[in-house]
Amino acid sequence: MQLLNSSSGYGALTKLLHWLIAALFALQYASAIIMLRVPAEATTLGVTQAEYYNWHKSLGLLALLLTIARLVNRRSGALPPWAPTLTPLEQVMVHRAEQLLYAAMLVMPLSGLVYVMAGGYGVRLFGIFDLPNPIGSAPRLAVLAQWLHVASAILLLLPLGLHLGLVLGHHFGLKDRLISRMLPGRK
Ligand code: HEM
Ligand code: HEM
16 A cells, blocks of 8 residues: 555555544543533543543644644645545535644644643643643633634534535445545555
8 A cells, every 4th residue: 555645545644644633533522521521629430630631632732743744744645536426516515524624633732722821721741741831821812712622623513524424425325435445455
């Protein structure tokens, strides 16, 4: 299997980064639901609320790094042609949904980072060391970034729903094996 995208299919790097980021997004939603609902003093599955926050922040920043790698990777090599079973209207929808997903992959972690830095909460990266705070205390900016983070977490569900609806609808409804375009070893 080739490393980069080519006219014969998505490359190994695209597939690896796609599934790593999809898994990280699932973890981000799960950790957010837990950390926002458990009391500060309680532990859930043996983990304290503060540790959930910290893992949420650290994994979100890892997702940001992988997104940057993904954007560089997408610009290297040629994009494969559309799946032949997509109608012209579906191609437009897939394209728009992917643009919004890329925007969310940047806006989500960046707004989270600005929120915790400007709010003075900071990030203890993977529980190992405290990231320097280049912003300093800026309460208004913190509120704006928090709002952006929460609003985009909700808005992101729209393109994600469209993405999954189209992919799963084609794969299981039309039985055109669309998901195999993003699986290892397939073209
Ligand atoms: C892939 C990236 C990320 C995703 C998908 C994500 C997702 C979410 C979601 C779904 C929520 C709950 C929103 C709500 O309904 O109130 C949330 C909250 C939060 N996130 Fe993230 N997040 C990401 C990255 C980050 C990063 C990098 C940080 C900080 C460095 C961060 C800090 C926070 C904080 C502090 C909250 C709590 C907000 C509040 O108290 O209202 N997130 N995030
Ligand atoms: C279980 C969840 C998911 C499934 C089954 C899935 C499936 C797929 C498939 C089959 C493709 C290839 C479409 C084609 O060109 O034929 C694709 C592409 C893509 N997916 Fe997903 N996806 C999932 C989750 C996600 C998530 C969570 C994101 C973003 C946060 C995402 C972002 C993208 C993007 C941007 C592309 C375009 C190719 C690229 O630039 O990497 N997907 N997905």
